[in-house]
Amino acid sequence: MTGRSPRSVDDVDWATWDPNIRATLLFVIRDEQVLLIHKKRGIGAGKINGPGGKIDPGETAMECAVRETQEELHVTATGVAEAGRLWFDFVDGTKIHCIVFRADDFDGEPTETDEAVPLWFTLDDVPFERMWQDDELWFPSLLNRVPFELKATFDDDQLLDAQLSVG
Numbered sequence: 168m169t170g171r172s173p174r175s176v177d178d179v180d181w182a183t184w185d186p187n188i189r190a191t192l193l194f195v196i197r198d199e200q201v202l203l204i205h206k207k208r209g210i211g212a213g214k215i216n217g218p219g220g221k222i223d224p225g226e227t228a229m230e231c232a233v234r235e236t237q238e239e240l241h242v243t244a245t246g247v248a249e250a251g252r253l254w255f256d257f258v259d260g261t262k263i264h265c266i267v268f269r270a271d272d273f274d275g276e277p278t279e280t281d282e283a284v285p286l287w288f289t290l291d292d293v294p295f296e297r298m299w300q301d302d303e304l305w306f307p308s309l310l311n312r313v314p315f316e317l318k319a320t321f322d323d324d325q326l327l328d329a330q331l332s333v334g
């Protein structure tokens with residue numbers, strides 16, 4: 168039998184799943200608004216997302232989230248706390264483990280860089296149609312400060328299946 172690419176979350180052997188990318192996302196949520204980016208390059212270029220990126224050797228996930236936010240927007244997030252964890256299994260073999268952080272505030276002025284354009288959205292107007300398809304599933308938990316875990320399968324940037332657990 169020829170191998171079939173995993174399609175549903177239950178097709179993936181999560182017990183042996185080993186991510187080839189460990190990354191972070193950070194969402195500053197302040198005054199009923201969320202600070203997002205239009206990402207110019209890298210995985211998900213062209214989409215709107217939170218700032219974030221790959222964890223460097225020797226740094227913690229939280230240090231990575233703060234560093235990436237500094238690099239992409241020239242602001243320093245404050246009041247940072249872990250919000251949830253994401254497991255993305257792509258049919259091309261890319262396996263991304265992503266830790267999501269929430270921040271209450273920041274120092275500095277959001278500034279466009281080579282990597283990102285800063286964008287503010289009110290919490291009832293988050294542009295999910297321009298974001299990764301999984302984001303809409305876990306964003307309510309992020310806003311409500313309920314810990315979440317999401318496993319999802321993707322074909323390129325098309326969401327195939329997702330399982331969310333909260334609390």
Ligand SMILES: Nc1[nH]c(=O)nc2c1ncn2[C@H]1C[C@H](O)[C@@H](COP(=O)(O)OP(=O)(O)OP(=O)(O)O)O1
Binds near residue numbers: 219220221255301
């Ligand atoms: N399905 C998905 N949903 C989502 O919300 N974010 C995703 C995602 N798949 C990937 N990402 C994000 C998480 C992480 O911040 C980023 C990783 O992509 P990259 O490695 O291209 O990041 P960067 O290029 O910004 O990082 P560096 O290479 O470290 O500069 O993509």
